[in-house]
Each structure stands twice: as structure tokens, then as C-alpha cells.
Amino acid sequence: MDKKTEENILEVREVTKNFKDTLVLNGLSFQVRGGETFGLLGPNGAGKTTTMRMIMNILRPDSGEIYFNGMPRPQLKGVHFGYLPEERGLYPRARVLDVLVYFGTLNNMTPRNAEVEAIRYLDRLGIIEYTDARINELSKGIQQKIQFIAAFLHDPEVLILDEPFSGLDPINQTVLLEILEEYKAKNKILIISTHMMEQAEKICDHICLINQAQVVIDGPVDAIRKQFREDAYYLELEGDYPVLKTLENVQILEEGKNSYKFVLKKGTLSLAELLKRVEEKARIRRFEVFEPSLHDIFIRLIQQQAEE
């Protein structure tokens, strides 16, 4: 279909939301493109859940608008959304397949089709034997997998997962990532919200950090990293080399046991010369250009914001 090959785009434009006297979102704007993993990041209480609820149309913005392929969200018809909320829960007394079929049909699937898809995913996630079990007889982890299936069973155009990996073992994380990769390959919108930065760093292509109702930074992960690269280096030696600290244009940022993180300030000493000098005195075990982690970047940014 044409629609699938077209580029999908979800836009959040100048969205503001108040709950009573608290400003939860203040002119929030970002764009999500189909085919990328978009990470909506931020500390607790930053407004992530509210943003997602507005994308899901559970809440309406006080001002501003959300668009999908140029259409305002409330007027959207026939576009399916999938949502995995952070707090998990299902009907405890119902049977697995019944619940999945129910959620499927709520998204316009035929019962038959929903059943087929549900069984396919149950099989893929290795829980096919629980098809007829009651939800409350299952372990937490299995319940969580069922909730995943409920979120993307109907192959939505927009999939929003709130903290999808919390509580999943590494094997299932891999299976889930595979499924998400397939999903992305269809050029669809995928938004993952998390406050686990290492996780986000691994899987997201694009991130948007919000804090205190505002976007702190928004962009592709690589670009952000580049932007915050400090021209710092990491050097690990066999044996100590205290002279490093005395060199004129070397500024030590962090010092470990026989290891240094430093920046080379403008000056006479080039990187090649420095390494040569070090090598004369000690054996270099590891040397690399230091990349800041998202975690570091975010902490820095949030601290900065707090200071301001």
C-alpha cells in the first residue's frame, strides 16, 4: 500500500498541559519519524506519561496540537495506536486468548484474525502453552509478555511503550527487540519511554529529553553524543606515570588507578607527541577517544537546568 511506503511522521507541536496549578508540559514540541526508535526520556515527573497519554488521545492538550501525517490527533480515524502503560495489569480472571482477542477486536480486527495473530505471538514469545490459562494463574513475567502482545497484536501505526524492558529477562529482551526491529522496518512510529539511559542508548535512534515540562534536548543519538564530545581521552597504563599531570596543556578530568581521563588543551603538545612521551616511560594498555554516555550528558543538562 502507498501509505506504508510513505514516510510516517508524528508531530507534537507546542503542547501545554496543566493539572490544576501544576504546569506539566510547557510548549513541548518534537517530531517522530517512521522507522526510527524514538526515545522519550526524562526523570520521574518530567511529563513523559502525560505526553504519551496525549499522543494516545486519553488526555487533550490545553493548547497546542498533535499531528499524525499532518492530521490533528482528535480527528484521526482508522489509524491504530498501540500502548503499553508503565503500570501493568490485565483482567485477572479472564483467559489469555480471550483478553488478546478482546483487545484485538477493539482495534477493528476480526475475532478470527485476532485469534490467529495472538496465537502467533504467543508462540513466538514461547508462551503458547498458556493460551487457555487464566491471567491470575500466570507469573508476572508472562503477564507482561501478554501485555506486549496486547499492545502490538493489531499491528498499529503508532506504538508507544512505557518502560518496556523493566522486569524482563535478557532472553526475552532480545526477543522483544527483534519484534520491535521488524516493526520499525515497516516504517512505523515507535516511541519508547524510559528513564534507564543505558537501555535507551542501546536501542534508540533518536531521543528527546524532557525535564520540568520542557524539552531539554532533542535529536539523533549520534548527533547528541557528538555535540557533547569534550575532546577528552582515556588512557590506561601498566604502571604509574605521574608526569602526565605536570604536562602544561593536559587537563586531568578524572584519575583512577593507573588510568586518566584528560583533555588536551590548545598548546604546543600534540596528541601524537604526548603518546610518544608516555610510551617512553610506561606501557599503554588502553587508549581511546572518550565518548560521553547519555547518562552523563543528561545529568549534566539537568543539573545545568537546575542551576539556571
Added chain:
Amino acid sequence: MKNLFRVARWEFVTRIKSRSFLFNTFVSPFLFAAVITLPLFIFNMQPQISTKLIGVIDLSGLNIKEELQRELNRSYRLGNRSLEYMVMNVAVGNSPVYKQMANKYQEIRSRLDSVTNVYNQIKEQRMQYYKNRRIPNRDYVLRSSYEKLQNTRDEKELIQIELSRFKTALDSVYKREAQRMADSLLYTDVLNAYLVFQPDFAKTGIVEFHTKNPGDLREIDRFEKILQTIIIKKRILDDQIPRSKIQKWFRPIHVRRYQLLPKGDQEWNFYVQFYGPLIGVFLLFMAIFTAGGYVFSSVLLEKSNRVIEVLLSYVNSSQLMGGKILGLGSLGLVQILSWIAITALMVAGGLLPADKISYLNMQNALYFIIYFSLGFLFYGAIFVTIGSVSASEYDAQQINQLLRTIAIFPVLLSLLVLANPNAPLIRALSYIPFLTPSFMIMRIPLSSVPITFDIYATIILMVVSIIIMIWISGRIFRMSTLMVGKKPTPQEIWSWIKIK
């Protein structure tokens, strides 16, 4: 719109198979009907295996026993046509105290008899003396016999006074002894009760009724009726009216109650007329609160386990709310229809005489369904709201309790409704949406005139209230479902209703 039906279907299907629904539909109505009709049943159907023995202490000497027996026989018989009451005089002949007194009384009596004889003889003699003028010394004889007569008369009067004094004493001993005897018979359950007739009972109209259970109103009521007849009869007899005439006058009266109905009169039976609609109200109440309880626990559950967020991302809040009310309302309707079917089966099987119970007809069944649906939609909307604003089951239970109390309130006034289903107060109360279904369900079968105006007006009123209620709950529901672990304040709720 499709999603509304999908939600409705889900709610319906997941509940209809539940044990609690089956229990509420097929077991509890019978339990409930049993509970309210059992006391009545026991009261009415006490097995009267044996004839009751009633003692009589008759101080009037009018032979009340025969009369009483005759009257009781006329009115009350057991199922097998044998006597329900047997009357016996309580005899005290064996009591030594009484025996002694009675002997003395006899002695005085014979003394009086002999004196009276003497007195009469003297009188007769004197008559002879008067008639026979040829008697020698007639004047003397007449004078001396006159003295004798006077003396005898004095003596006679004295004995008479003594006798009447003694009679009073004897009567009180008799009464005392008879009562002691009767009490022991009552105590040992030989007698079921005994009556004491004072000599002047016809004049005073006072009769004592001694029993172990003065609370047995039915028994007392019967004796009052019978004694009334006997006493009035005695009073009339004293006025010299022939017995045969009185007998005709006092033929027992039976009042048959008929109720005026549009289709002609119908014999009226208090229990059927009263308990039928009352059971109807209870069933209605049960259906509404069973289904309402499901609505409410369903919202509460989805809210507490956050399924509601997923649902709200697929369907909008009005579809979700509407679906729940529709689905669980259909469940209630299934319940009502099952009951109507059970009633129809009971009628078909001859367990319920439909021809004698005028309100068991299709039209009233239809009204029952209409008022159920209206009541359910009204309360359903409220239940959804309560479920959505409650932070816990406990909070919700309390409001629920209050609603139950309001909805059951008409039952407390059921006797008033029975007395006059169209009294201004009852009419006014049936226009309060919370009470409308219960009151109307009672009024329709009880009213002797068609209350078409009230039916249509209350239906319209209910529809309007339902629209308002659903509109309000929709707003509250949309906002409150996303709040977790916290109860909204009344001000917050008010502001949700106001916002556009």
C-alpha cells in the same frame, strides 16, 4: 460505536458465566422470597392437628358453655370438618374447701326452704281463717297467727340474707377454686385457654380470657368476635325478643374483598396483593444492584490494574462507559427475563394461579422490564461514577451502601402504598428518580385505577434524568479514571463537570 458494543459484549460474556451471576439469578430470589414469606406461611399454616380445648368458668349460671360451643362450631372448623374448638366447664366439685362451703350452703338453703314452707303454711291457714267466719275465737286466732307469720317472715328474711351472703362467698370460692383448677389445666396444656364469665358479664361486657400466649392475635380476635355475638344476644334476649328471631339476626357474616380493576372486579387477597409487588420491588432492586455492582467493580478493577489506560487508548471514555452500562444492563435484563420466564413456568405448571393474581400479566411484565431498564441506566451511570472516583473498594462500598439505602426506601413505605397507591405523598415520591422504579413497580399492580399519566410522566422523567446523569458521569469518568491512589475532592469533581 462498534467499540461500544465490543466493550458491552466483553462485559456481558465475562460476567454471565460467573458463579455469582448464576447464584443471584437462580438461587437468591427463591431464598429471598422464602425469607419474606416464611413467617407468613408459618403463621397461617400452623398445623391444627387437634381440636383446641377451651375452658369456661361460668359464674352467671346462664349455661354459657352451650352457647359458646354452638357459636364456635358455626364459624370455625378444621380442614377435616371436625371441631376446631371444644368448650368445657371447669368443674370444682372435688375441691374440699368448696365442697364444705357448698354443703353449708345447701344446709342454709334447706333451712330457708323449710322456713318458707312454714311461712306458706301459715299464710294458707290464715286464708282459711279469713274465709271461715264461724271459727271460735276468730279474732284471737287471726292475731296470733299474724304474729307467727311475722316471726316466720323475719326468720325467712334473715336466712335469705345469710344465704345471699353465703352465695357471694361461695361464688368467690368457686371462682378461686375454678381458676386454680383451670390454671393447672392450662399449665399442663390440657386447656388451650379458658374464659371467665362474671355473673353480670352481659351488662358489663367484660369477659376474662386466660391463655399462655396473649400475643396470639388471631385467637383473641376470634373470641372477641364470638363473645360479642353472645353478649349482644343475651342483651337482646333480656329485652324479651324471641330466640328464633335472634338466631336469624346473628347468622355469621363473611366479608369478601373485591378490588375494582379496569377489567372487572377481582377478589382481593392481602398477602398476594401485598407480597407480590413487594417481591417485585426486591427483585428489581436485586437486579439493579447486582448488575450495578458489576459495573462498579469492573471500573474499579480496571482502574486499579491500569487496564483502563490501555482501553482508553483504543476506545474513548464515552464508548467505554456506555459499553459497560449496556453490557451489564443486558446482563440484568437477562436476569429479569429469567425471572419472568420462571414465573411463567410456575403459572403454566399451576404453582401460581395467574387467573387469581391479576397483576401477573404481560403488560406488567413489560412495565417491569421498562422500569428495570430505566432504573438500571440511572443507577448504572451513578455506579460507573462511583467506581471511577473511588480510590479503593472500601470508599466505593460506603457510597454503595448509601445508594442501597435510598433505593430500598420505598419498601419501608410499602404499607402506605398498599393503603393508597395514589396518595399525594406516594405520587410525589415516585417522581424522585432514585425512587421512581421501586415505587412504580409497587403502584402499578396495587392501583385500582389506571395510572397511565404517572407511568408516562415518570418514564419521561427517568429518561431525562438518565441523560443528565450519563452526561455528568461521562465527564467525571473521563477525568477520574486516570487518577490513581487518590480520591478527587468534591471541588475537583465539580470542576470536571463544568469544563468543556
